[in-house]
Amino acid sequence: MNWRERLQRMHPNTLSRALGWFSIGLGAVELLAPRGTAQAAGLGGGRNALVRACGAREVLNGVALLRSMDPEPYLWARVAGDGMDLAAVGLRAWSGSRSTRTRAGVALAVLAGVTALDVMAVRRLRRRQTERPVRDYGGRTGFPRPADQMRGAARRALRDPEHPVITPASSDGPTLHGRDAPSPAGTAGAVH
């Protein structure tokens, strides 16, 4: 199975969690190595505070994605963050030197890819939520009568001399042995 097929078959929540971990990883790098990150993205020097702020945002967003039962708002937050990052790097690519523009161009391409993944995750999540029908299994009781009339029925049915059932009053813990069970004599349990 190639990566495209894997991506297609990946559950939306799994994709969201993967993006959450990615967010935390990227955030950690931005927090710990702001200068290197800024240079790699073509932002140049003197942007450490900005990069660290982005890193903190990424980490918080990632944790929220991992914690949340409903990741959609946090995925939208990621998309918004992607927009901010694209704007910041894009401005630099527009106005910087040639080498800066090259680095910023690569960073823009990577950011665009990540943004596409974020948008895909949101869309798949929404599609899944809207498409998932809730089945009503209210008729699947498994009992011949309403459940409230079945209370204790097994104790009554199994408690006869030919089909001994033990109740779990034994100090050795509960056991239940029936006719022809392949368990030898001597097993603990109070037979009723």
Next chain:
Amino acid sequence: MKALCWHGKHDVRYETVPDPQIEDPRDAIIKVTSCAICGSDLHLFDHMIPGMERGDVLGHETMGEVVEVGAGNSKLKVGDRVVVPFTICCGECAQCRAGNYSVCERSNRNKELCSLVFGHSTAGLYGYSHLTGGYAGGQAEYLRVPFADCGPVKVPDHLSDEQLLFLSDILPTGWQAAVNCEIQPTDTVAVWGAGPVAQFAIRSAVLLGAWQVICIDYLEDRLSMARAGGATTINFKKESVLDRLNELTDGKGPDKCIDAVGMEAHVSRSLDSAYDRVKQALLMETDRPHVLREMIYVCRPGGILSVAGVYGGFADKIPVGALMNKGLTLRTGQTHVPRWTDELLQLIDEGLLDPSFVITHTADLADGPDMYNVFRNKEDGCVKVVLKP
């Protein structure tokens, strides 16, 4: 023959494998008529259980017809219709003689490996990693059954496969979980999870006479099935489990708690489940024991915790202080299937329980790989999948 084989995380394939052979005089070969995907197969599918090898045949919920019998097997004959318990047991060792079939001392072919991990060996299981013997599983056209004069349950022809198949695992597992609770007529039993094992645990608790049964999950379709079985339900995504349990028990907490979730608890809004996620990702913890923690916290002092859900390795932040000081009893274990099958077969035969209610999807064995995804992702209201070779 054709079988479903494990090839890695989220990679199950329908492929051709060698036909099984009689390897021991006590063996039998069965032609599989029905098999099922179990929730614990999903732990393999998610690669949460160690010891799997590429090409391993999956499946441990199987029934069929005997087509070949070893020379030393006097219990079975060709043509018998049998359900095969997922735990392989010899019937002769000290544990089997004590009724503790899931810790049979002889059936695990990889005792040393298992002992290294667990301290002592447990029983062999079908299609459940090389830690449990590396036996080929029953999601296949044919299955070799070792110690076939002990485990397999002969079943009558007038009951359908759908009524009988779950004697192999999930029905006795739910039943054992309830029996372990020592249910009294005044008891409130809380069941975490609303999957197939939980559904049977709910019905077992009702049949054993619990005053009130409460089911905790977040999938409305499964909760509707739990209500049909007599449970009051709590959707943990919409309401506080703690508040609702207190409300339903006059603030005393449930007397008995059943964990039918296990090692892959759903990530909820609780801080501890996020913590488990982080630790698991950093390989500092293998299991996510959110349910276990919550049970210890909410259970009434002096109560019983019954763990039916599968755990595979290590977990931390277990509140042992609460466990000890509240005087809780913890009961666990893979299911000692043959201990319960006769009684359960009697209940089915007398019409008191029809286990087929849990089946939501039936498919050809060839569609197994897709059904793993459907079941795992809980798509299309999927609760239980039965496969037909």
